[in-house]
Amino acid sequence: MLPAAWPLPDHVCGSRVHGFTTLRRGAGLSKPPFDSFNMGLRSGDDEDAVLQNRTQLMDIAQLPSSPHWLQQVHGAGVVRLDGDVFPSEPEADAAVTSTPGVVLAILTADCLPVLFAAKDGSEVGATHAGWRGLAAGVLEATVAEMRTPADQLVAWLGPAAGPQKYEIGVEVYDAFVAQDWSAGRAFTSTRPNHWNVDLYSLARRRLEKAGLRAHDIHGGALCTITDPQSFYSHRRDQRTGRMASLVWIAPH
Template sequence: MPRSTDPGCLEPAWSIPGVTAFTSTRSGGHSAPPWDSFNLGTHVGDTPENVAANRALLQQRLPGGARVQWLEQVHGNVVVRATGEGVPKADACWSEAPGIACTVMTADCLPVLFARRDGRAVAAAHAGWRGLLSGVLENTIVAMATPPEQLCAWMGPAIGPLAFEVGEEVRQAFLARGGDATAFTPGTASGRHMANLYALARQRLLACGVKQIAGGEYCTYRQSELFFSYRRNGQTGRMASLILINP
């Protein structure tokens, strides 16, 4: 289980030397409804002043001198090297440099944090169903240039299998690319299915050779006191999932 270090973040329950990793929750920030209160997204209609104040709070939770690598996420599979500068268009980033926080934002999609067991490389991936289907996790593993058996992966808070309903076309697309049919259960109507993002991601990670996989306990849709959910609320905030090698 993840552990909570303060009301505004959750940490993976792993022990990797010299690595800081956590996911923010919706609590502990400055934003008013419907972004209440720890919204970190600049693109969701919140005031720039509140987002800046929330990002300043986020910075305080990082080791001194750390820089956050923000991304312009597009539900794709592009992976970039994190530098802490600019806002590249990508859905994952990685780093071997201390002090650069690989970061993705979510509000139902699945954040996956990666680390080498020796703490010498880290990565963060944004895996909605489109990115998951198009290989964002596989591309992240390739970019890290690390034998998969030396990687740990943590699946942060995402929409759970009792809340994520998709059409038959989504199910068929995953099955055509090796997805396990057990990740889908009958939905609310004919041709509708409940999809388990955690199970689909775990299948892909295992297929790549990643054996140490944790997380998958939460549902952003159902746990409204903890998490933002786009599918639940429409206009809402964004959580951030970050991982870095300590400076």
């Protein structure tokens, strides 16, 4: 497991808020090319293997409840999961909760996972932010859905396609620069009408505009494409599994 590296106060980080991203190997039953700890049911892997992987995840991480998975559509939809009755795999790309014991989960394999926590440990969130979701405002929508003021949130940017290897075309470039010309700083030209894009830079920019303080945004140094031992990467392998990023507030 790759723990969320956010410097929450000791009484919050140590006992209340927990967050991490799963790694590709170290557990699991999935066979190549999904080997071995694939969390994605819609990735083409054997369903029974994935379900057993998810059961192993609950045991290894000692989760307080089954994770709440989403039907991710690369949009900006956010669902609040509070109380005792929840929809089954709602169509959304982010979730938030203030209910202890509710485990939020998103799946990625190059897209950017972003975990949120209130500094007082009272609320958490999880967002799936690929380039389409980032451009659509999924991070801003997540912050807006949370009851905690933005300047009282911390965020962790988990493993994603890195700026040295994630090459994109005009469609992606225009989706950001047409909204904000200064977002062009996150793009490095590689050849005509192609750029390497820094998803981490774009995410930080948007989170700061949403009200988070720069020093409360952490992570953003890992590349899924260049580390096949640790991470799944759709861009690198096409047919591959998914990591899960989870966050929850420990039950009282």
